[in-house]
Amino acid sequence: MNDMTPTREQRTAALEGLGCKRKRVEDVRFTQGKGNYIDDLKLPGMLHGDFVRSPHAHARVKSINSDEALKVPGVLAVITAETLKTVNLAWMPTLAGDVQMVLADGKVLFQNQEVAFVVATDRYAADDGVSKVVVEYEPLPVIIDPFKSMAPDAPVLREDLSGKTSGAHGPRKHHNHIFEWTVGDKELTDAAFKKADVTIKELISYHRTHPSPLETCQCVCSFDKIKGELTIWGTFQAPHVIRTVVSLIAKLPEQKIHVISPDIGGGFGNKVGAYPGYICAAVASIVTGKPVKWVEDRIENLTATSFARDYHMTTEIAATKDGKVTGLRVHVLADHGAFDACADPSKWPAGFFNIVTGSYDFPVAHLTVDGVYSNKAPGGVAYRCSFRVTEAAYCIERAMDILAQKLGMDPAELRLKNFVRREQFPYHSALGWEYDSGDYHTAMRKMMETTDYAALRREQADKRAAFKRGETREIMGLGVSFFTEIVGAGPSKNCDILGIAMFDSCEIRMHPTGAGIARMGTKSQGQGHETTWAQIIASEIGIPADNIMVEEGNTDTAPYGLGTYGSRSTPVAGAAIAMAARKIKAKAQMIAAYKLEVHEDDLEWDIDGFRVKGLPEKFMSMKDICWAAYNSVPPGMEPGLEAVSYYDPPNMTYPFGAYLCVMDIDVDTGVYKVRRFYALDDCGTRINPMIIEGQVHGGLTEAFAIAMGQEIRYDEGGNVVTGSFMDFFMPTAVETPHWETDFTVTPSPHHPIGAKGVGESPNVGGVPAFSNAVNDAFSFLGSTHIQMPHDYWRNWRAAKSLGVLG
Numbered sequence: 028m029n030d031m032t033p034t035r036e037q038r039t040a041a042l043e044g045l046g047c048k049r050k051r052v053e054d055v056r057f058t059q060g061k062g063n064y065i066d067d068l069k070l071p072g073m074l075h076g077d078f079v080r081s082p083h084a085h086a087r088v089k090s091i092n093s094d095e096a097l098k099v100p101g102v103l104a105v106i107t108a109e110t111l112k113t114v115n116l117a118w119m120p121t122l123a124g125d126v127q128m129v130l131a132d133g134k135v136l137f138q139n140q141e142v143a144f145v146v147a148t149d150r151y152a153a154d155d156g157v158s159k160v161v162v163e164y165e166p167l168p169v170i171i172d173p174f175k176s177m178a179p180d181a182p183v184l185r186e187d188l189s190g191k192t193s194g195a196h197g198p199r200k201h202h203n204h205i206f207e208w209t210v211g212d213k214e215l216t217d218a219a220f221k222k223a224d225v226t227i228k229e230l231i232s233y234h235r236t237h238p239s240p241l242e243t244c245q246c247v248c249s250f251d252k253i254k255g256e257l258t259i260w261g262t263f264q265a266p267h268v269i270r271t272v273v274s275l276i277a278k279l280p281e282q283k284i285h286v287i288s289p290d291i292g293g294g295f296g297n298k299v300g301a302y303p304g305y306i307c308a309a310v311a312s313i314v315t316g317k318p319v320k321w322v323e324d325r326i327e328n329l330t331a332t333s334f335a336r337d338y339h340m341t342t343e344i345a346a347t348k349d350g351k352v353t354g355l356r357v358h359v360l361a362d363h364g365a366f367d368a369c370a371d372p373s374k375w376p377a378g379f380f381n382i383v384t385g386s387y388d389f390p391v392a393h394l395t396v397d398g399v400y401s402n403k404a405p406g407g408v409a410y411r412c413s414f415r416v417t418e419a420a421y422c423i424e425r426a427m428d429i430l431a432q433k434l435g436m437d438p439a440e441l442r443l444k445n446f447v448r449r450e451q452f453p454y455h456s457a458l459g460w461e462y463d464s465g466d467y468h469t470a471m472r473k474m475m476e477t478t479d480y481a482a483l484r485r486e487q488a489d490k491r492a493a494f495k496r497g498e499t500r501e502i503m504g505l506g507v508s509f510f511t512e513i514v515g516a517g518p519s520k521n522c523d524i525l526g527i528a529m530f531d532s533c534e535i536r537m538h539p540t541g542a543g544i545a546r547m548g549t550k551s552q553g554q555g556h557e558t559t560w561a562q563i564i565a566s567e568i569g570i571p572a573d574n575i576m577v578e579e580g581n582t583d584t585a586p587y588g589l590g591t592y593g594s595r596s597t598p599v600a601g602a603a604i605a606m607a608a609r610k611i612k613a614k615a616q617m618i619a620a621y622k623l624e625v626h627e628d629d630l631e632w633d634i635d636g637f638r639v640k641g642l643p644e645k646f647m648s649m650k651d652i653c654w655a656a657y658n659s660v661p662p663g664m665e666p667g668l669e670a671v672s673y674y675d676p677p678n679m680t681y682p683f684g685a686y687l688c689v690m691d692i693d694v695d696t697g698v699y700k701v702r703r704f705y706a707l708d709d710c711g712t713r714i715n716p717m718i719i720e721g722q723v724h725g726g727l728t729e730a731f732a733i734a735m736g737q738e739i740r741y742d743e744g745g746n747v748v749t750g751s752f753m754d755f756f757m758p759t760a761v762e763t764p765h766w767e768t769d770f771t772v773t774p775s776p777h778h779p780i781g782a783k784g785v786g787e788s789p790n791v792g793g794v795p796a797f798s799n800a801v802n803d804a805f806s807f808l809g810s811t812h813i814q815m816p817h818d819y820w821r822n823w824r825a826a827k828s829l830g831v832l833g
């Protein structure tokens with residue numbers, strides 16, 4: 028070996044594979060304004076659509092008059108439900124097994140519901156046309172409070188369901204009831220409560236909120252009448268599913284539909300579902316023969332395309348007097364708005380909410396969820412969450428703090444006492460999941476040691492004493508949260524969307540010069556897939572990540588996949604990538620054996636190529652194998668080096684984490700200061716630590732927003748009162764706390780590279796940490812539970828109701 032021969036470390040580093048803080052390759056174009064988003068797309072003759080929307084939350088539509096709108100220069104057409112009926116598209120199926128109006132058909136059911144679609148030569152003309160459409164409404168009584176949805180005299184919201192006593196998920200108890208979903212053992216749980224030394228019961232509400240991607244939902248539809256082909260460019264988190272859904276509802280052959288998701292400016296679940304804008308733009312293009320663009324504005328985004336949460340969770344825990352939990356009982360009232368358009372795998376009407384036993388070894392549990400209709404926007408998306416896991420984690424993490432308070436125990440100690448122990452994995456939870464791996468005690472203790480939790484508690488005790496002596500008006504809260512997520516939907520045995528199993532895919536093609544292209548069924552919206560997917564391939568086949576181009580989002584070229592949401596990309600597509608790479612490597616091994624004139628079994632893998640065992644100088648690099656694949660493969664072997672993998676995961680992955688929020692609140696103003704926020708995440712094998720840190724920072728910022736103010740709120744008349752960024756809390760760098768991140772590594776035993784998802788974790792664990800901090804701060808004044816969001820005014824109001832404002 029001469030001095031120029033790279034060392035093993037240098038060869039490994041050159042790959043920029045697993046564990047490398049590789050810089051994001053996509054940022055080269057993003058930071059130079061060279062991204063390619065939907066609104067950058069300008070096609071010849073392109074038209075623009077804009078919606079007439081309902082000012083009422085519940086009203087009968089008596090008439091729609093488009094005469095004046097059609098006189099506006101540039102306006103070409105006004106599409107209504109009557110137009111859509113001619114192509115059988117006035118209603119569309121939802122992912123949850125319900126149907127949804129595309130345009131108001133006889134009545135409107137929420138404020139800002141789509142009533143008519145105005146098509147014009149430019150966006151301004153379309154907007155002018157919208158203002159000239161005259162709609163006559165007859166207002167009807169409104170239901171905003173889900174607890175009133177099933178009152179005996181509640182108005183009938185969904186007249187189209189009249190007489191239907193069952194829906195997609197079983198029997199309906201009331202005309203505004205959607206489903207009841209039950210999991211667990213009721214008898215055993217009731218018995219545990221009868222025997223318990225201590226019980227708690229609390230209504231824990233998770234308010235309605237909304238993802239706020241920088242780029243709103245949008246699309247361009249272009250129908251080619253000659254070829255009978257429809258091309259849709261859109262902000263789709265799951266482009267293949269959109270293609271199949273469009274084929275099924277528009278009755279177009281699937282091979283004649285091309286769906287392209289270009290760069291996407293954030294998704295957070297908002298871009299999973301199908302919205303009226305997509306259908307109307309497609310119909311308008313079919314009718315006019317021209318491309319039609321639809322771009323929603325911010326108010327439309329916040330008020331109409333999807334919502335998140337709105338879960339009202341009556342939670343009970345049974346425990347022994349020394350703090351061992353013995354039973355969990357939860358009833359959820361789930362407000363789904365006007366149509367059940369929740370984006371969950373088909374068989375899961377409340378998503379994976381049955382992860383609500385969390386990180387604790389509950390011997391028995393029972394869960395019931397009732398879904399109801401109200402006069403609010405439909406949606407029910409997993410806002411940076413894996414299908415209602417955020418709601419479940421909030422529920423159990425608040426409840427554990429409430430139990431600790433009742434027992435007079437430290438919340439961290441109560442958690443340590445009840446954690447599932449390392450030797451219990453794979454762990455079968457009382458509500459039916461098999462947790463793959465975990466080491467909760469190590470993570471919790473690391474959090475407590477790193478933050479000096481004991482010292483913080485001592486400081487809090489001193490401050491409380493000072494408050495009682497009247498020496499300070501500031502109270503201090505420690506928000507502990509320990510979450511277990513369930514991500515990677517999912518195994519075909521329990522997950523599908525409209526009957527399509529939730530596998531994911533990867534196709535890799537290696538070129539002769541040792542470079543390649545890899546395509547997946549996922550679609551990055553900012554997560555950095557172009558960077559990290561190449562890193563998995565680099566480590567698997569020894570080709571530098573820089574030599575692998577990653578492409579997603581074109582249904583004509585990418586293998587079929589179920590898309591990116593709910594942290595499923597790494598657990599599912601990440602596994603498909605490793606498996607496809609291993610197929611490449613297996614063929615490469617045969618080629619190398621042939622070229623080195625040995626048996627395959629005589630070869631061993633060595634970072635970036637194969638070496639003959641015992642003869643270190645006989646080595647063939649993967650780069651050279653790529654070349655050989657195109658000119659000298661073994662006799663009988665097909666030339667070329669490519670592979671495809673469709674990966675059906677055997678199980679979900681269960682990332683976890685220990686978070687701590689230290690907060691000070693001024694009781695006279697309600698103003699809070701997040702003094703410290705520590706987040707320890709365990710997502711198994713870490714592909715790119717820098718990207719993970721970015722994911723955690725982003726998720727924590729959203730958690731901060733949600734817990735401390737971000738809410739879609741309605742007044743009694745059904746008007747959205749937080750429909751713009753003037754009212755909907757959107758933290759900037761000024762408000763956002765400093766984040767400390769940390770990690771442990773507990774690989775997933777069933778994932779090819781041991782990786783679990785991470786994107787959603789900080790939101791899942793962050794919200795309870797903030798809320799527990801506020802609640803912990805007020806707890807010594809006699810409060811048990813203060814509902815989110817914890818904005819200044821609500822903090823002040825809490826202080827007032829606790830009688831500490833003089």
Ligand code: CDP
Nearest residue numbers: 554559594595596597712714715784785786
């Ligand atoms: O499905 P989504 O991409 O939103 O979530 P994810 O699978 O949690 O991945 C988010 C980003 O973090 C991707 O770029 C992943 O490659 C990266 N990641 C990682 O580097 N290591 C992990 N163990 C998990 C995710």
